[in-house]
Amino acid sequence: DQQVKQNSPSLSVQEGRISILNCDYTNSMFDYFLWYKKYPAEGPTFLISISSIKDKNEDGRFTVFLNKSAKHLSLHIVPSQPGDSAVYFCAASDGGYQKVTFGTGTKLQVIP
Amino acid sequence: DSGVTQTPKHLITATGQRVTLRCSPRSGDLSVYWYQQSLDQGLQFLIQYYNGEERAKGNILERFSAQQFPDLHSELNLSSLELGDSALYFCASSGQGGGNTDTQYFGPGTRLTVL
Numbered sequence: 001d002q003q004v005k006q007n008s009p010s011l012s013v014q015e016g017r018i019s020i021l022n023c024d025y026t027n028s029m030f031d032y033f034l035w036y037k038k039y040p041a042e043g044p045t046f047l048i049s050i051s052s053i054k055d056k057n058e059d060g061r062f063t064v065f066l067n068k069s070a071k072h073l074s075l076h077i078v079p080s081q082p083g084d085s086a087v088y089f090c091a092a093s094d095g096g097y098q099k100v101t102f103g104t105g106t107k108l109q110v111i112p
Numbered sequence: 113d114s115g116v117t118q119t120p121k122h123l124i125t126a127t128g129q130r131v132t133l134r135c136s137p138r139s140g141d142l143s144v145y146w147y148q149q150s151l152d153q154g155l156q157f158l159i160q161y162y163n164g165e166e167r168a169k170g171n172i173l174e175r176f177s178a179q180q181f182p183d184l185h186s187e188l189n190l191s192s193l194e195l196g197d198s199a200l201y202f203c204a205s206s207g208q209g210g211g212n213t214d215t216q217y218f219g220p221g222t223r224l225t226v227l
Contacts, residue, residue: 004154036218043114043202043218044155089154099168100216102147102154 003027004092006103014111019077021106023090026071030092034100035064035075038087047088048075080110115139116219118203124225130191133222137184137205143167144186145216146178149200161186193226200224 005024013019021035031052036044050057050064050073057064063076077084090103115138125131137144146158157170161180172178175193180186190197200223204216 002154006154041220043116043204043220045114045218046215049215091155099157099160099170100145101157104154 002104003030004090004101004103006088006090006106008106009104010107010109012109012111013080015082016079019075019080019084019108019110021075021077021088021090021108023073023075023103024071025073025092027092027094027101028071029094030101032093033064033066033073034091034093035062036089036091036102037084038089038105044089077108080108082110082112084108085110114217114219116203116205116217118201118219118222120222121220122223122225124227125193126227127193127195129193129226130189131193131224133188133190133201133203133224135186135188135203135205135219137186137203138207138217141205141207141217142184143206143214144180144184145204145206146172146186146188147202147204149202149221150196150198153199155202158188190224195226198224198226 034049035047037047038044066073087105089105091100093100117136119134142163145160147155158172160168178188200221202221204218206214206216
């Protein structure tokens with residue numbers, strides 16, 4: 001049972017445009033959401049997070065939006081850069097001791 | 113460089129065998145997590161240790177076990193290996209080990225191939 005779903009395995013975007021990565025979840029107990037970025041041959045790197053008490057969190061070019069009623073979150077990257085090309089994992093936690101559930105990832109390719 | 117180290121980088125072994133994966137957390141981090149990433153799968157949480165004690169358990173098979181030592185490094189033991197155990201195994205660490213808002217820092221992973 002995949003509680004965190006990233007339905008788009010891949011996404012291609014032109015450099016300078018907006019990249020929008022989507023994530024859906026099914027567990028209403030999730031109260032903290034994260035995005036990780038992963039380059040080949042490296043471990044995932046934390047990118048940005050959002051608590052369920054917020055609906056938006058921004059960090060430079062990266063913004064995460066949370067729609068609790070739809071159980072949906074998205075990551076916006078503006079403007080997209082070639083160095084953003086990586087696999088992006090959405091993750092969610094239901095509190096307590098950081099048992100984090102990850103999605104299957106979306107491979108973003110930013111075309112120069 | 114996240115500061116989390118994992119050894120070995122690659123491991124090739126046969127079915128039925130037993131292997132040990134090792135993880136050294138970032139300096140000062142008390143929590144260690146283990147994840148499995150199979151082909152086309154997300155990262156599956158296996159287990160978390162905090163300061164030597166098991167804190168949370170995920171989808172960890174009975175053939176797998178882990179421990180965290182007094183120096184805070186951790187080992188993941190995989191036994192009676194099956195072809196389906198072939199995967200990337202990641203270790204992560206975080207500082208507090210309490211609430212769910214601490215950033216986890218991931219190591220580069222160990223790629224296990226079972227033939």
